[in-house]
Amino acid sequence: MRPILELTAVTRAYGPCLALDDVNLALEPGELTFLVGPSGAGKTTLLKLINREIRPTSGKIWVDGIPAHSLKASRVSQLRRHVGVVFQDFKLLPRLTAKENVALALQVGDLRISDDEASERAMDALDAVGLGDRGAAFPHQLSGGQQQRVAVARAVVGQPRLLIADEPTGNLDLETSWQMMDLFADIATFGTAVLIATHNVEIVTRLQRRVMTLVQGRLVRDQPAGRTGRMAWLASS
């Protein structure tokens, strides 16, 4: 099976400082993977490289067959239609309702989608994240957890092959965080590769999914699913 995401010898430097150093990884369809590491380890940089917010200093990044490392600025939008992104701070447009926020992601990607179709698919996505009754609410009328669900609905409404999330539970309480993780697991079940950057050790430990650990820009550990937790060192040794 061809990987959805493949990084080969990726390095990213900010001036003299190496944010990522010779990172190699691959993600298969339907795989839910955690990206962990201390602050400043390079997790966000890695996600930004995947979404082509920044370019690698060297190395190659293939996203669903698209070369993100050499993509022209004018074609970045095409790549982003293959990648759903969830942010810690939700990044919802405050002027739009939940449904409009979700529908926007659909229509900017494909202008041939009518308002009716976009609205219907947005409501389906909101239903799927448990917010079918809050489509008309504006972001400020929703709780943090609900806003994050809207962001997830927006990220998956275009049926991307890859979903990346940067600290998606960073602003949520524990119970809501677990609900979010259930949601990500469900999404992965349907074949979308999910990559979540997180600090939440408890979630990572208990979910027993694949975990990649970044330290000072280097991928120091890649533990397969089911081999995480206190005794994980047995798997990586």
Added chain:
Amino acid sequence: MAGVVVKGRFPRRRIIQIVTANVFRYLFRGAARNWFRNIGSTAPALSSMTLLLLLSGLVGLVGFALHNLEQAQAAQASLLHVYMRDGVPAADVDALWDRLANDPRVASVTYVTKAEALARAQRIPGLPQLAAASDGNPFPASLDVRVRSIDDASAIDNLVRTDIAVDPLDPTSYDRGAYQRIQAVLFGLAVAGFAFLSLLGFVAVTVTMNSIRAAIHSRRDEVNIMQLVGAPRWMVRGPFVVEGAITGALSGGAAGVITFGLAMAGMTAGPAAFTQFAPGITVTVAAIAAAVVFAAGLGLGSGSSMISVRRHLES
């Protein structure tokens, strides 16, 4: 028969309608809404651009009138009146006429009698009084010589002024340097006008670029989110360019209407004086000037916002 899924092509016309509606919404409706929302920061650009375009329109009209005036002067300068001596025999006049008519530098020669000269003078303001004050007809007969090139006027003047048929005291109407002086003055005015408009243009473009930059900064989060959800570049940048175009079109429209109004007011208030001081300015010319001012506003607004978007909106 149950359970048959019919797959049909979506009608092309319907797709075109949907795409058009979406483009209109994301490009034009969004831009218009944001323009109204940012009207406070757009106002300086709007007013400075209106002022610039109004002055451009007026300077343009004045320039056109001066150009016409210069053309008239050139035509005048290329027409040499060779004044005949009183009582000159017809044979001498004919001989001079032949010499001039056969000169390759001369386009035409016309003989003007004393009576025709008087009649012509009576149509020129101030000269009828002069004619009335004199006994008889003070205006001499002349040969009106039109030279092919204005540069040859001097040579023709030299050629005729010693001729026996020509009045030795006041041989010709040729005023050495008069046309060159007019040209120098007009050139000076053109340079000054160009410099003035360039300065105003620079100010207007800068102010418009700044207002678009302010709009970009105030909507940076929105722009960022649009980019992150995969909006193509034209969808992110387009509305800002359209906003600039709206500013330019409104400024151009206002300046165009004022330019046209002022020209019409001038034509209505004093048609004779207007024709004399602003030759060639007609309703059609004023309307064309207004249209050019509008188009210039549209181009200036969208052009300066395009520059601003390229500078301040990273991909």
